[in-house]
Amino acid sequence: MTRAMNLKAALVSLLILLVFLAVWQVATGGAGGAASQAGMTPEQIEYQKMLGKDPGQVKSAGFPTPADLGATAWKHLSNPFYDNGPNDKGIAIQLAWSLGRVGLGFLLACIVAVPLGFAIGMSPLLHKAFDPFIQVLKPISPLAWMPLALYTIKDSSTSGIFVIFICSVWPMLLNTAFGVASVKREWLAVASTLEVKPLRKAFRVILPAAAPTILTGMRISMGIAWLVIVAAEMLVGGTGIGYFVWNEWNNLSLTNVIFAILLIGVVGMLLDLMFAALQRRVTYVE
Amino acid sequence: MSSETLLRVEALAKAYVPAKPVFADVSFTLQRGEFVCIIGHSGCGKTTILNVLAGLDGATGGHAFMDGREIVGPSLTRGVVFQSHALMPWLTVRKNIAFAVASRWPDWSRAQVDQQVLRFVELVGLGGAIDKKPSQLSGGMKQRVGIARAFAIQPRMLLLDEPFGALDALTRGTIQDELMTIVRRTQQTVFMITHDVDEAILLADRILLMRNGSDTADGYRPGNIAETVVNPLPRARTRAGLHHLDGYYPLRNHIVDFLVSRAKA
Numbered sequence: 001m002t003r004a005m006n007l008k009a010a011l012v013s014l015l016i017l018l019v020f021l022a023v024w025q026v027a028t029g030g031a032g033g034a035a036s037q038a039g040m041t042p043e044q045i046e047y048q049k050m051l052g053k054d055p056g057q058v059k060s061a062g063f064p065t066p067a068d069l070g071a072t073a074w075k076h077l078s079n080p081f082y083d084n085g086p087n088d089k090g091i092a093i094q095l096a097w098s099l100g101r102v103g104l105g106f107l108l109a110c111i112v113a114v115p116l117g118f119a120i121g122m123s124p125l126l127h128k129a130f131d132p133f134i135q136v137l138k139p140i141s142p143l144a145w146m147p148l149a150l151y152t153i154k155d156s157s158t159s160g161i162f163v164i165f166i167c168s169v170w171p172m173l174l175n176t177a178f179g180v181a182s183v184k185r186e187w188l189a190v191a192s193t194l195e196v197k198p199l200r201k202a203f204r205v206i207l208p209a210a211a212p213t214i215l216t217g218m219r220i221s222m223g224i225a226w227l228v229i230v231a232a233e234m235l236v237g238g239t240g241i242g243y244f245v246w247n248e249w250n251n252l253s254l255t256n257v258i259f260a261i262l263l264i265g266v267v268g269m270l271l272d273l274m275f276a277a278l279q280r281r282v283t284y285v286e
Numbered sequence: 287m288s289s290e291t292l293l294r295v296e297a298l299a300k301a302y303v304p305a306k307p308v309f310a311d312v313s314f315t316l317q318r319g320e321f322v323c324i325i326g327h328s329g330c331g332k333t334t335i336l337n338v339l340a341g342l343d344g345a346t347g348g349h350a351f352m353d354g355r356e357i358v359g360p361s362l363t364r365g366v367v368f369q370s371h372a373l374m375p376w377l378t379v380r381k382n383i384a385f386a387v388a389s390r391w392p393d394w395s396r397a398q399v400d401q402q403v404l405r406f407v408e409l410v411g412l413g414g415a416i417d418k419k420p421s422q423l424s425g426g427m428k429q430r431v432g433i434a435r436a437f438a439i440q441p442r443m444l445l446l447d448e449p450f451g452a453l454d455a456l457t458r459g460t461i462q463d464e465l466m467t468i469v470r471r472t473q474q475t476v477f478m479i480t481h482d483v484d485e486a487i488l489l490a491d492r493i494l495l496m497r498n499g500s501d502t503a504d505g506y507r508p509g510n511i512a513e514t515v516v517n518p519l520p521r522a523r524t525r526a527g528l529h530h531l532d533g534y535y536p537l538r539n540h541i542v543d544f545l546v547s548r549a550k551a
Binding site for chain 2: 195196211
């Protein structure tokens with residue numbers, strides 16, 4: 001039943017993709033007509049070229065066709081690791097920079113948010129004390145921190161990591177606190193009657209009980225971090241997939257831009273799938 | 287049965303509203319090896335008494351002593367079986383019990399812990415389900431695991447908070463018989479809350495009848511133990527043969543009459 005359904009869904013997905021590609025092809029393909037060279041002497045052709053009107057050149061309509069995108073994608077993916085200086089690096093290198101920043105900022109956020117969330121979840125006093133700060137800081141766009149980060153850290157790459165940190169920290173903090181605070185009283189009662197020491201209680205009872213909620217927070221954080229890194233790298237420049245998008249826009253290479261957009265989506269999906277798998281591992285059925 | 291007093295409760299009281307304590311002046315004792323049931327309507331404070339004995343809750347008045355020492359907090363010398371089994375759903379049966387055993391004897395080796403776990407899992411007849419998660423077990427099996435966990439730490443006293451309340455009648459009967467067998471074999475001292483008159487008659491050596499707090503013509507009267515009934519039936523009894531024993535019906539009628547007419551008056 002579900003297998004048949006999955007197959008049907010896959011077929012419909014494929015159909016949607018084909019229709020989309022066809023529309024794209026029709027919308028972009030027809031416009032690019034080449035000026036005819038027929039009836040021109042070589043001198044005339046050369047004269048035309050000197051005037052900047054190369055009659056042999058296939059005129060581009062600006063927006064690339066699906067085939068252009070395919071060719072570009074193949075070009076990037078077949079040689080992803082080259083490095084020809086600051087403005088010309090392989091796509092894998094750009095992605096690695098972005099993933100590295102996201103990973104580092106996210107890890108720092110974990111180190112801060114999980115223990116702090118634990119404390120906030122355990123203590124109603126801390127919860128009330130921290131709440132106003134969290135409520136004010138949480139809705140701030142992470143990019144708003146950028147000038148402050150650039151001024152204080154004085155390093156654009158580290159500032160990017162800081163921005164990732166600041167945007168990842170809130171969902172994790174809130175979810176950890178919520179997960180810890182809503183651990184069933186009876187499990188804590190069991191731990192008390194067994195005279196379990198606080199640290200053992202934290203790691204053996206509260207952490208596994210709250211793990212699904214904490215992982216949900218991490219998954220949300222990772223999603224936001226991947227959204228923010230592109231914008232952050234457009235701002236700070238230098239390396240990364242966000243910088244690549246901006247650089248290719250400045251080069252007016254829309255094909256590269258579209259390819260990068262697609263790649264950002266695929267990588268984001270893979271990151272999300274990874275956290276979904278982690279989430280499944282810690283989820284328990286009551 | 288020796289007549290050594292294991293638990294002494296003196297003038298215990300609990301008040302959420304100072305003027306209207308749920309119960310007050312509750313006093314009773316438990317002898318070593320004795321099985322005592324407390325029976326009463328919801329809201330009379332049975333669970334609060336049990337939680338005070340477990341050290342999970344504090345009384346507002348009076349004291350409880352075990353082995354001559356006042357109970358001030360939870361202790362491994364008192365095992366608790368919760369009404370909702372309270373197993374950790376992310377651990378298997380083996381690991382649930384091992385968690386308790388390792389807490390009781392932190393310096394035991396893994397093999398020692400596992401041996402103790404096996405012994406008590408076999409005792410409740412769950413050897414085949416030892417590596418299953420609680421979600422894969424039926425309600426009765428879960429409660430058996432809860433019982434095994436409480437027994438496995440070999441406490442001085444066992445506190446059972448309506449352990450069979452959520453089970454169907456057939457399963458309940460089987461587990462009651464099992465519990466009785468284990469208690470008789472291990473000489474365990476048990477304090478148990480129940481709503482079920484037959485359960486109390488089957489298991490208990492003494493039954494404490496508790497009445498609710500109520501407003502009378504003379505003002506508010508807090509809940510208290512109205513009467514202690516000594517079970518006159520022979521100690522070797524089974525659920526199947528219970529109602530054939532002499533003295534069963536008078537005892538049952540007495541308790542039911544109490545619950546119907548006096549407990550909430």
